[in-house]
Amino acid sequence: MDQPVVQGVSFDVRPAEVFALVGPSGCGKTTTLRAIAGFERNCGGEVRLGDRVLQDATRFVGPEKRGIGLVFQDYALFPHLSALGNVMFGIRHLPRRHRRQAAVEALWMVGLMDFEKRMPHDLSGGQQQRVALARAVAAGPSVILLDEPFSNLDPDLRYATCNEIQQLAHRGGLALVLVTHDQQEALSTADRLAVMNEGRIIQTGKPQAVYDEPETAFVAHFLGHTNLINVKSNGRFGTCELGSLELNQPAQGRVCVSLRPEQISMQPAPSAGSIPVGTVTARQFKGHDITFRVRLAHREFVVQTEHEAAFGVGDQVCLVPRQAAMVVDRQE
Amino acid sequence: MWVPAVICGVGVLAPVVCLVADAAQAEPRQIWQTVWRWRNLELIWNTLALGVAVLGMTTFIAIPVAWLTTRSDLPFKRLFTVALILPLAVPGYLIAYTLLSISGQYGAAFVLTGVPLPRIDGFLGAMVALSLYQLPYLLLNLRATLLDLDCGLEEIAQSLGHRPWHAFFTVVLPQLRPALYAGWLLVALHVINDFGVVSLMGYPTLSFALYQKLEVLDGVGASWVALILLVAAGSLIGIEWWLLRRLRLYRVGTAVPAVAGVVALGIWRWPAMVFLLFLFVGSLFVPLATICYWATQADYGVLWLQLQTALMHSVGVGLPAAVAAVALAAPIAYLARRYSSKRSLFLERFAFVGYAVPPLAFALGLVVATLAFARPLYQTVFILVYAYSLHFLAEAVAPLRAALFRASPRVEEAARSLGHGQLSTLVRVTLPLLRPGLVAAVSLVLLSCIKELPLTLVLAPPDFETLSTQVWKNTEDIRYAEAAPFAILILVVASVSVFVLLRIERSP
Numbered sequence: 023m024d025q026p027v028v029q030g031v032s033f034d035v036r037p038a039e040v041f042a043l044v045g046p047s048g049c050g051k052t053t054t055l056r057a058i059a060g061f062e063r064n065c066g067g068e069v070r071l072g073d074r075v076l077q078d079a080t081r082f083v084g085p086e087k088r089g090i091g092l093v094f095q096d097y098a099l100f101p102h103l104s105a106l107g108n109v110m111f112g113i114r115h116l117p118r119r120h121r122r123q124a125a126v127e128a129l130w131m132v133g134l135m136d137f138e139k140r141m142p143h144d145l146s147g148g149q150q151q152r153v154a155l156a157r158a159v160a161a162g163p164s165v166i167l168l169d170e171p172f173s174n175l176d177p178d179l180r181y182a183t184c185n186e187i188q189q190l191a192h193r194g195g196l197a198l199v200l201v202t203h204d205q206q207e208a209l210s211t212a213d214r215l216a217v218m219n220e221g222r223i224i225q226t227g228k229p230q231a232v233y234d235e236p237e238t239a240f241v242a243h244f245l246g247h248t249n250l251i252n253v254k255s256n257g258r259f260g261t262c263e264l265g266s267l268e269l270n271q272p273a274q275g276r277v278c279v280s281l282r283p284e285q286i287s288m289q290p291a292p293s294a295g296s297i298p299v300g301t302v303t304a305r306q307f308k309g310h311d312i313t314f315r316v317r318l319a320h321r322e323f324v325v326q327t328e329h330e331a332a333f334g335v336g337d338q339v340c341l342v343p344r345q346a347a348m349v350v351d352r353q354e
Numbered sequence: 355m356w357v358p359a360v361i362c363g364v365g366v367l368a369p370v371v372c373l374v375a376d377a378a379q380a381e382p383r384q385i386w387q388t389v390w391r392w393r394n395l396e397l398i399w400n401t402l403a404l405g406v407a408v409l410g411m412t413t414f415i416a417i418p419v420a421w422l423t424t425r426s427d428l429p430f431k432r433l434f435t436v437a438l439i440l441p442l443a444v445p446g447y448l449i450a451y452t453l454l455s456i457s458g459q460y461g462a463a464f465v466l467t468g469v470p471l472p473r474i475d476g477f478l479g480a481m482v483a484l485s486l487y488q489l490p491y492l493l494l495n496l497r498a499t500l501l502d503l504d505c506g507l508e509e510i511a512q513s514l515g516h517r518p519w520h521a522f523f524t525v526v527l528p529q530l531r532p533a534l535y536a537g538w539l540l541v542a543l544h545v546i547n548d549f550g551v552v553s554l555m556g557y558p559t560l561s562f563a564l565y566q567k568l569e570v571l572d573g574v575g576a577s578w579v580a581l582i583l584l585v586a587a588g589s590l591i592g593i594e595w596w597l598l599r600r601l602r603l604y605r606v607g608t609a610v611p612a613v614a615g616v617v618a619l620g621i622w623r624w625p626a627m628v629f630l631l632f633l634f635v636g637s638l639f640v641p642l643a644t645i646c647y648w649a650t651q652a653d654y655g656v657l658w659l660q661l662q663t664a665l666m667h668s669v670g671v672g673l674p675a676a677v678a679a680v681a682l683a684a685p686i687a688y689l690a691r692r693y694s695s696k697r698s699l700f701l702e703r704f705a706f707v708g709y710a711v712p713p714l715a716f717a718l719g720l721v722v723a724t725l726a727f728a729r730p731l732y733q734t735v736f737i738l739v740y741a742y743s744l745h746f747l748a749e750a751v752a753p754l755r756a757a758l759f760r761a762s763p764r765v766e767e768a769a770r771s772l773g774h775g776q777l778s779t780l781v782r783v784t785l786p787l788l789r790p791g792l793v794a795a796v797s798l799v800l801l802s803c804i805k806e807l808p809l810t811l812v813l814a815p816p817d818f819e820t821l822s823t824q825v826w827k828n829t830e831d832i833r834y835a836e837a838a839p840f841a842i843l844i845l846v847v848a849s850v851s852v853f854v855l856l857r858i859e860r861s862p
Contacts (some may be wrong), residue, residue, distance in 0.1 A: 060771075086770045086771070086775050087773075091772075100783055114773050114774075154768075158771075158772075
């Protein structure tokens, strides 16, 4: 246990913003979340909320005094309290006679009218999550942390939850930090995200920016699929198995580049010429697009095309980049 | 938080250490004479023989019964199961009482019909009573395993060409081994530690001899027999631990069990029914009928007062003991959840120590310790409360752990993040979640205290009669009618504890 689980993690979240911490399981996301909430006492570093220092070398504000809401992965509803009781439990800032009304309103907000008297074990997983969310919001925090909010939900509910989270932030002015290992949900829900691996943040930015311009091979690989290609570069161009490539930034010598499957186009192999030719080894029809695997010069490339593409397994094809390849840091 | 665990450890071990010190104090010649006696060898032999006989008998009954009630299409499975598990809560001395009070020349059978049933006592009586009493422990273990055994394996064995019988012996039986070992340990421990049955049956085992030596105030002799008992109990636990540790290495990850298929018995259902019916009549119907018969024969003039006093004594000592046991068990259960499995196992072993130490040896150790260090407490109810609470600690841990298991630590953290401090969280979240567990734990320990015999006999103040001592003493004096009302109260207590146990098991 000498090696810290999380190290050198630093980020800031603004009001009315959804911030996602995304990374493979065991990368330290949840530990980071628990540290913000105040459940990890012995860690160095600083946690601030506005001008208030919540935790540094000398100070430690207990979780109950931080005013930071938390929605656990297993929701952690109080099994002995009704849905309404759960939500009322956290409302301490209002005079007693207004609490009930506030809790009812919070349940309305998450679409659970008429569920006030239900006990947690009578609620479905999605409903439990809503109660947990209402409970966190009703306590009146300025920040809410969500641990894997999508992991126990079916696809329809995921979409609804994603919407709800965005509304809470953008309309309610709350800062939301969510932790997930699902890159798809992170990309579609967050205003900004940070990719974590092995206890460190690798890259932070807007989802589109991080997706389009990954700085390292890990980020490129973790957010969506990609082809990592070794290139002998000379300025803005390089050569590799596919032939000549344009690079997004000048580089010299051997570098690693990322070309996403949708950034490569597939063409029938010309009858003659010097362009490298590959063979289609697999075709995976996915509805609105098709994923091909192409064997070319002893390695496999993944290519994604629109659903009309008429290639089949065994066809000879050549691969042409649609845009400049991203130079990425090969090292983790 | 570690304090309660240490209290338990010291509380149980200190009397044992006093016992060892006391035993070692005697002169070497005297020790030599007390220990190397033909009589001692006989006692050990008797105990061993009884243990083996009870283990054999319970195993031969429990395996077919467990299989019949889980896997076959036998009618009234549920009824048979309940009927055969019910004796679990009935103390051994009560079963011995029914066997004795029905047979022999003073028995109910002779009084009613004039035909004397051969008196069931001695080795045979002890074996039958202990087997009936211990059967549920083995049965419950085996049933639990059979119910979530992967039946797929049995079917695979059959598909590979093994006959059903063969498949049972080669596939199912080996998988029952952990359940058998765990059950055998309990049964063997209970046989070694048993006092009620062997004393009434007049079959001299180690613990019976220990009591006799105490009666004649042979301190050194009693101490040495107690030491032999301790070694026997300790080695049993050691053997079981070793067997289970070896088994665990071979265990494969939990498979998703195939739904248990029901085996059609065909013509065999009739012998099976007769077998179970015989067991049912023997273990439930006859004892109940006997007790009821004797209860009608009792003269309630004097008994009425005795009943009230005994009940008051039993509850008066049992209740504080139960509260103390739960107060000690709660932190242990709480710590066991918080810490890693290895440390929590260690903690729970602590709670088990008081249960495993033979009660008579524990009682003798306490007598020695109070005489040496706390003379004013000698023969007071305080010592009895102390002994009860440590002896039944393990019974309090289980329901508390079950209740805590349902309350994940996340729930407490959720309360903290909603602005509630540690105290508020404890009062408003943790305790309400624990309440059913606390109630169950207190009632279980209280009921066990009421049924307890050997600790009560040795440690209670003079003339302090409880329900259990009244049953025992009246039976010993062949006053079966006078014992019956007390026995009925004990039976009521026993059925309530079964009810509580079932409630705990059913809660998710």
